[in-house]
Amino acid sequence: MAEAADRTPPLVRTDRDGDIARITVANPPVNALSHAVRSGILAAVQAADADAGVAAIVLRCDGRTFVAGADITEFGRPAQEPILSTVLAAIDASSKPVVAAIHGTALGGGLELALACHWRVAVQSARVGLPEVKLGIIPGGGGTQRLPRAAGVAKALDMITSGEMIGADAALAAGIIDQVVAGDLDRAAVELARAKAAEGAMPRLRDRDERTAEARGQSGLFDAARAAMARRARGRTAPEYAIRAVQAAVELPFDEGIAYERALCDELKASAQSRAQRHIFFAERDAAKVPGVGRDTPVARIGQAAVIGAGTMGGGIAMCLASAGIPVTLIETTQPALDRGLATIRSNYEATARRGGMAAADVETRMGLIRPSLAMADLAGADLVIEAVFEDTAIKKAVFAEIDRHAKAGAVLATNTSTLDVNAIAAATGRPESVVGLHFFSPANVMKLLEIVRGARTDAGVLATSLALAKRIGKVPVVVGVCDGFVGNRMLRARGRQAERLVMEGALPQQVDAALYDFGFPMGPYAMGDLAGLDIGWRIRQEKGLKSAVADRLCALGRFGQKTGAGWFRYEAGSRTPIPDPAVEAIILEEAARAGIARREIANAEILDRLLLPMVNEGARILEEGMALRPGDIDIVWVYGYGWPIQEGGPMHWADARGLAAARDRMVELARQHGEDFVPAPLIERLAAEGKGFADLPQPA
Numbered sequence: 001m002a003e004a005a006d007r008t009p010p011l012v013r014t015d016r017d018g019d020i021a022r023i024t025v026a027n028p029p030v031n032a033l034s035h036a037v038r039s040g041i042l043a044a045v046q047a048a049d050a051d052a053g054v055a056a057i058v059l060r061c062d063g064r065t066f067v068a069g070a071d072i073t074e075f076g077r078p079a080q081e082p083i084l085s086t087v088l089a090a091i092d093a094s095s096k097p098v099v100a101a102i103h104g105t106a107l108g109g110g111l112e113l114a115l116a117c118h119w120r121v122a123v124q125s126a127r128v129g130l131p132e133v134k135l136g137i138i139p140g141g142g143g144t145q146r147l148p149r150a151a152g153v154a155k156a157l158d159m160i161t162s163g164e165m166i167g168a169d170a171a172l173a174a175g176i177i178d179q180v181v182a183g184d185l186d187r188a189a190v191e192l193a194r195a196k197a198a199e200g201a202m203p204r205l206r207d208r209d210e211r212t213a214e215a216r217g218q219s220g221l222f223d224a225a226r227a228a229m230a231r232r233a234r235g236r237t238a239p240e241y242a243i244r245a246v247q248a249a250v251e252l253p254f255d256e257g258i259a260y261e262r263a264l265c266d267e268l269k270a271s272a273q274s275r276a277q278r279h280i281f282f283a284e285r286d287a288a289k290v291p292g293v294g295r296d297t298p299v300a301r302i303g304q305a306a307v308i309g310a311g312t313m314g315g316g317i318a319m320c321l322a323s324a325g326i327p328v329t330l331i332e333t334t335q336p337a338l339d340r341g342l343a344t345i346r347s348n349y350e351a352t353a354r355r356g357g358m359a360a361a362d363v364e365t366r367m368g369l370i371r372p373s374l375a376m377a378d379l380a381g382a383d384l385v386i387e388a389v390f391e392d393t394a395i396k397k398a399v400f401a402e403i404d405r406h407a408k409a410g411a412v413l414a415t416n417t418s419t420l421d422v423n424a425i426a427a428a429t430g431r432p433e434s435v436v437g438l439h440f441f442s443p444a445n446v447m448k449l450l451e452i453v454r455g456a457r458t459d460a461g462v463l464a465t466s467l468a469l470a471k472r473i474g475k476v477p478v479v480v481g482v483c484d485g486f487v488g489n490r491m492l493r494a495r496g497r498q499a500e501r502l503v504m505e506g507a508l509p510q511q512v513d514a515a516l517y518d519f520g521f522p523m524g525p526y527a528m529g530d531l532a533g534l535d536i537g538w539r540i541r542q543e544k545g546l547k548s549a550v551a552d553r554l555c556a557l558g559r560f561g562q563k564t565g566a567g568w569f570r571y572e573a574g575s576r577t578p579i580p581d582p583a584v585e586a587i588i589l590e591e592a593a594r595a596g597i598a599r600r601e602i603a604n605a606e607i608l609d610r611l612l613l614p615m616v617n618e619g620a621r622i623l624e625e626g627m628a629l630r631p632g633d634i635d636i637v638w639v640y641g642y643g644w645p646i647q648e649g650g651p652m653h654w655a656d657a658r659g660l661a662a663a664r665d666r667m668v669e670l671a672r673q674h675g676e677d678f679v680p681a682p683l684i685e686r687l688a689a690e691g692k693g694f695a696d697l698p699q700p701a
């Protein structure tokens with residue numbers, strides 16, 4: 001045993017470069033501050049401080065990054081000493097200068113560690129940030145107290161409430177780091193440490209009050225931050241707490257501010273919101289792990305892509321590719337359609353540049369990567385072909401037969417269908433193993449979700465390539481199976497059925513939407529329908545011989561949604577704000593009467609249960625059928641594809657958080673009145689009977 005323990009490399013080690021002690025953290029993959037790492041740093045700093053032969057200390061990391069923060073897996077357990085603040089207090093108390101040498105990302109507790117050091121140097125590619133709000137918490141290691149002292153209150157508020165990282169140059173300009181190193185980081189850090197030891201220069205951010213003093217009496221800064229958060233982080237507690245903690249940095253002495261920050265951070269760590277957001281953090285990473293796709297699965301290099309169809313979806317997909325620097329051939333059947341598509345792409349890019357989302361010069365660079373064409377033969381050079389034509393199996397099959405004729409061997413052939421049978425489409429080619437579904441969400445250049453649809457014959461390498469592509473273009477991928485509507489739209493339909501019934505039974509569209517908006521969705525099903533356009537569903541119903549009493553009447557009146565100025569709501573010219581419309585209410589009342597329904601008051605709590613529980617039920621069936629690999633995958637689909645509020649963790653997590661047994665009981669109750677949508681799926685019955693939740697299901701092998 002002892003022998004084995006000896007061979008385990010230490011997580012924190014110290015070596016010497018002359019009179020400089022170099023403390024190295026080596027805790028792959030991201031050097032998270034686990035209990036052992038915190039203990040190791042504390043002991044190493046104290047030892048170096050006590051060693052008369054040491055003049056100064058450099059703190060550095062092995063591997064791909066500086067410390068990326070606290071170890072999130074420890075959050076569920078009680079904090080164990082030394083906690084991070086104890087370690088940072090020891091650095092503060094050191095009698096010798098400590099220099100942080102930063103590469104990769106210094107995030108959360110990692111940046112807090114660096115801020116407790118006396119000097120900070122970084123390579124140019126390094127990035128720093130306090131992303132805690134993304135996990136539903138706030139910095140707990142002094143970040144809200146030291147960052148405003150380094151960078152000023154406005155910058156600190158911005159970074160801490162957004163959680164976004166900034167690059168080394170920006171960090172230098174903001175006063176967060178002291179030097180950007182062009183050459184050898186370790187050498188530069190040691191030299192700086194030696195020079196500062198000679199000068200006896202060891203400034204402590206805790207003692208610096210001039211930046212926080214600037215903000216005293218400027219409550220407008222905090223009001224502005226609150227107003228921005230009310231829009232951007234509606235319903236989330238952490239950003240508000242972050243603002244309070246930064247305010248404390250301005251108003252309270254350092255040690256009191258630290259204690260206040262820790263109390264807020266601890267409260268949030270124990271909150272349901274943070275549990276939900278941590279779940280999403282890990283679910284997002286799990287979703288990229290697919291059985292049968294391993295490190296040794298070959299990933300094709302995508303040097304060149306082609307997109308077939310320059311409509312809304314095709315154009316958005318071409319933008320995603322071009323924005324990631326991938327040249328795209330955009331193919332249409334007619335010149336006017338191609339021109340329209342290109343014009344929309346350009347105007348979208350220009351709008352983004354105007355809002356500051358990208359450099360103006362990049363508009364031309366990206367447009368230059370998109371090569372318009374009217375010839376399918378022009379896809380011959382593409383490593384990836386994405387078909388985004390009209391949603392119709394016959395048309396898509398014909399297009400795929402054509403793609404098959406021109407595409408080079410080994411190219412990935414993707415269909416951007418949202419509902420159709422990927423296997424049938426794949427069968428139109430002589431190489432179904434190369435075919436995969438890549439379901440982008442509208443607007444494709446904005447929404448982060450990518451459903452990767454694995455066909456019966458899809459090759460593992462094609463999946464691996466699709467997963468790598470998703471990462472490259474900044475999407476969050478989820479692998480799903482072939483079924484009607486895949487994961488997202490299949491569950492959306494379950495919600496839609498109930499939304500329709502609720503309106504017939506007594507609710508109005510505005511009430512249904514308000515219930516979901518208050519829950520945290522950006523909009524409800526009716527505003528969403530108006531945004532997407534009601535005519536598509538109408539046409540599909542007509543083809544299938546289906547009816548939807550109220551929606552059919554709205555469409556018959558030409559009320560197709562926002563684009564016609566009226567749908568479930570009405571819209572003033574130039575506005576996207578839905579306004580409740582008495583004309584719609586009249587139609588609803590007539591149709592309800594015609595159907596013999598006695599309308600009743602429906603409480604918001606019932607509306608939520610009626611809309612959300614059928615989704616959970618459908619999600620359970622999706623899991624039973626193996627159409628999604630894990631409950632977390634379903635949650636990712638809903639958070640990144642449909643705006644399920646991240647602080648509610650996605651539908652499956654939401655059911656778990658409520659208690660799956662309690663959710664089941666409510667479903668049984670609703671099933672008595674409202675039928676089969678609520679009859680619990682066998683998986684729910686089994687888990688509830690065992691006192692378990694979805695989170696207890698084993699990871700797929």
Ligand code: T1G
Binds near residue numbers: 029065069084108140
């Ligand atoms: N704790 C535990 N595991 C972590 C982790 C962390 N902080 N960060 C990453 N991992 C795991 C991750 O689950 C994955 O595992 C593997 O590392 C690689 O990650 C006191 C309260 C650093 C930019 O929020 O943003 O500090 O899936 O796939 O794309 O105030 O990871 O391989 O098994 O994401 O190269 C604040 C979170 C914590 C940073 C690297 N810090 N991490 O991205 O790799 S709160 C964060 C990231 C805090 C203090 C507090 C990214 C990354 P597996 P990856 P990547």
